Amino acid sequence: MATLTQSMGEPAIEDGAAVWRIARASGVLDANSSYSYLLWFRDFAGTSVVARAPDGAPVGFATGYRRPERPGTLVIWQIAVDAEQRGRGLAGAMLDHLIARPAPRGAPRSVETSIGPENTASHRLFLSFAARHRAPVARELLFPTALFPDSHEPEYLYRIGPLR
Incomplete structure (x- = not known):
């Protein structure tokens, strides 16, 4: 089993390929x-995070953005998270990192995400985040x-906040 991550921080454009592979391998995203991902890390690095193994390779990520009409969200x-790193609390640590990271507009006061009904791991992750x-x-x-032009399950919005 690979070693747990050593660091977390803003992604670089060069992380895009590795993150794309992690997303595809997840089986749920x-x-x-x-x-x-290249574009995302160019434009939204400040609201995203990459977790790295000791050798610097990305082993997890979260992509995020501030809502234009609700900049506190x-x-x-x-x-x-890479399959070899799952079950160690890394996803929750990345969310906590994003909330704690200094930001020009201040810390987010709330978090939103959408989750499909069958994605049990994400439901647990965000409910645990809210509890913490x-x-x-x-x-x-x-x-x-009905809104999706392809085969896609519904997406449920989770609004978490205000954060303490």
Whole structure:
């Protein structure tokens, strides 16, 4: 089994390929283009995180952005951990890192994410995050299946906050 990560921080554009592979290997995330991660890390590195193994290789990531009309809200778009690193609390640590990281607009006051009904690990992750931060959770249907042009389960919005 690989060694647990040694560091976390802002992603670099060069991390895009490794993160794309982690996302694809997750088996639950939407398969975005490799280009999207390069662009994401160029434009949203400050609201995203990459966890690294001692050799510097990415072993986990979370992509996020601040909602333009609600700048105190951090939206987590994707979060994944390499299979060899799962079960060690790394995903939760990345979320905590994003909330604690100094930011020009201040720390986020709330977090939003969308989760499909079958993604049990993500449901647990975000409920655990809310409990650690003593924050209420509101859940509602965000995108029903009928809105997707392809085969996609519905997405439920989780609103977590205010954070403490």
